[in-house]
Amino acid sequence: MEEKETGRLEAFSDGVFAVAITLLVLNIKIPGLDLSASHLPNDAQLRPMLLSEWPMLAAYATSFATIGVMWLNHHRLFTHIKRTNTVLMLLNLLLLLVIVFIPVPTALVAEYLVRPDQHAAALLYSGTNVILAVSFNLLWRYASYHNRLIGKNVDIRAVRAISKQYWFGPLPYLVAFILALFNTPASLILNFLLALFFAIPPRLPRPVSEQSFEQQGDT
């Protein structure tokens, strides 16, 4: 009975995620697509052309993983969020605005993988991730504040575990952003590790003493 309210919000978001993740393939160029049969490169020529596309393939895989992990997080939040209102829909639109934009900085970063001395691309990429982390936080804080839009039968510890993991979010992305001013590869690696971290669900605090793992130092 209570389940239905976010159905269309999720369906629309799923559609946006699905289109955004699929459009990534349009960035992969097919060598010799505009050549006539007699001018097609032969095997000896085609192989280096295909191999030289590795930055594009890396950008494809990275963007795919990023948007995929974002979908996973969106899915995780909406197993707890059951009700909806205009503010939530607008915050969700803000989040989707950033997600749909992700392929742009990713393509730019892939282009500049061969020029690690240049920082502008990595700055834009890290900056987008900061805004994304903030958008996710806004959505979750708004929905979970005093359980505003959370379902009634939801495990309150799971809600708290997400809140903790997300609290942790924008700060390290900001570190990656500042790092991009000095060292492009280090910034990209940190961004990649953070994506991995958010793919993992927050650990539920079974015994009080081990809480969630991003806070191991505290306990």
Next chain:
Amino acid sequence: MEEKETGRLEAFSDGVFAVAITLLVLNIKIPGLDLSASHLPNDAQLRPMLLSEWPMLAAYATSFATIGVMWLNHHRLFTHIKRTNTVLMLLNLLLLLVIVFIPVPTALVAEYLVRPDQHAAALLYSGTNVILAVSFNLLWRYASYHNRLIGKNVDIRAVRAISKQYWFGPLPYLVAFILALFNTPASLILNFLLALFFAIPPRLPRPVSEQSFEQQGDT
């Protein structure tokens, strides 16, 4: 039991909204995408190139907000519309036809932001919004006329509040259209304010004396 009839209409519409809103990102050009590694612009060159893309980014955000708000309105209408027939489906297709077209005038307006003395782009943009407002009205008037396709348990005051807010719709968009003949920025600002206005749900008339807020002058 009564809920199901519009399910596929909503799923199809969600898909169209999702694709239309995501395709907007294809208009953002990535600088130097077709250059070889040795000819890539360096940071000093890339930053002004990225900054000069602000009209494109503005168009992206505006179109995204416009289509997003349209989705929000569509979602709001279909919490009340529960049944469907061929006429409703055709009116819904007409509405989607206009929504899918929105990126075209928006891109044109973004292009002409730097030439506010030229009015054709703003006219096309405002004209599209007039047609959109009319399409929304047609859909809603048809469905709500004598509660033709409205669910049986729906709050009748909510239905009336939407009817009032929508009645208000096409006229100010027509004002924005006429304004575009004389003053492009004023027309765009009015269009933006109207989008904001339709993002806000119609206020329910709790006591009779304060009705819906767009009619404050009457009471």
Next chain:
Amino acid sequence: MEEKETGRLEAFSDGVFAVAITLLVLNIKIPGLDLSASHLPNDAQLRPMLLSEWPMLAAYATSFATIGVMWLNHHRLFTHIKRTNTVLMLLNLLLLLVIVFIPVPTALVAEYLVRPDQHAAALLYSGTNVILAVSFNLLWRYASYHNRLIGKNVDIRAVRAISKQYWFGPLPYLVAFILALFNTPASLILNFLLALFFAIPPRLPRPVSEQSFEQQGDT
């Protein structure tokens, strides 16, 4: 209980219809998109450029209407088809293959609207419609044969009415195809009228004497 089996088939088809109908907007070119601010055409130049796009807009509206009406028919069939199997899925894929292809002949026809003496474009367009009508028939004949995949509580007269309307399908499209060899505009108008005809639901045979309207001559 019986309702669920075609759910994912419909969701996937809705997605394909939604993407196909939205991609149509990519064919509309935005004048001066690749020009710098100082070279933008002024109003006097831009208006004829926009007006000269009318064949593209006509193609956009026609394709949109065609795919929309196809969606409407697909929706109508699947209010009766409740079960699914591998053959139905493959026939549905065949149907989607033709629908996704529709923008190609439509764009070609729009291009050749200014050259009605040339017939190849209209032939391709009509030919695609013949194949589409045959695909729809295959899907419906397979599902409705001995009520193979039809729901148990379905109105048998509605099923028969669709069978009659569809029987009528491929033949007039074949007429339009042959007409395209001699007279392009007449062929296009016939195709348009047939799309309109299939947008209208088949009339249910209330009294036996008036059957469905495409067979008025018989009774």
Next chain:
Amino acid sequence: MEEKETGRLEAFSDGVFAVAITLLVLNIKIPGLDLSASHLPNDAQLRPMLLSEWPMLAAYATSFATIGVMWLNHHRLFTHIKRTNTVLMLLNLLLLLVIVFIPVPTALVAEYLVRPDQHAAALLYSGTNVILAVSFNLLWRYASYHNRLIGKNVDIRAVRAISKQYWFGPLPYLVAFILALFNTPASLILNFLLALFFAIPPRLPRPVSEQSFEQQGDT
């Protein structure tokens, strides 16, 4: 009650399949699209231009069939998989990553249909199919291992029949890959036959003695 958990995973996957299968049409070029009315090719010129597009059409139909059959298999697996967890979602993302990539090697193969002496395109195409078969296996093995994520009321023989059919998967695709080193057409034909094979549902082992048909030699 148990049905719901994979709903959003399937909706997201359906979206990705739908977009990927529809984007294929963008590879079909429309002759003379960028020409003014006076320079349009006439019928005598247009017909050979359209006929020369047959490799593109073959690639469109093949990719459409491939992705369609993959959707059919995905649908078949998820009639049995009822629960979900983070690992399944990541394996599903890996599978979608490969599926979205399919149009790239297919377009390359279509280009090289006229040059069967060149093997690089067929190698890339066969290699992608090997990775696809492995991804499908990983997803299914993970979900079906000790019935980890399988529904409780599922026919255990159907699950076993899929496991057997899939076990058979990567090996013949590897044969097709090695074949591509020596004979491009033979490799493509084997790939096509394998796609057909996986479109057919695994035969249920009614009497013990006839098991599933890919293992006829054993019994």
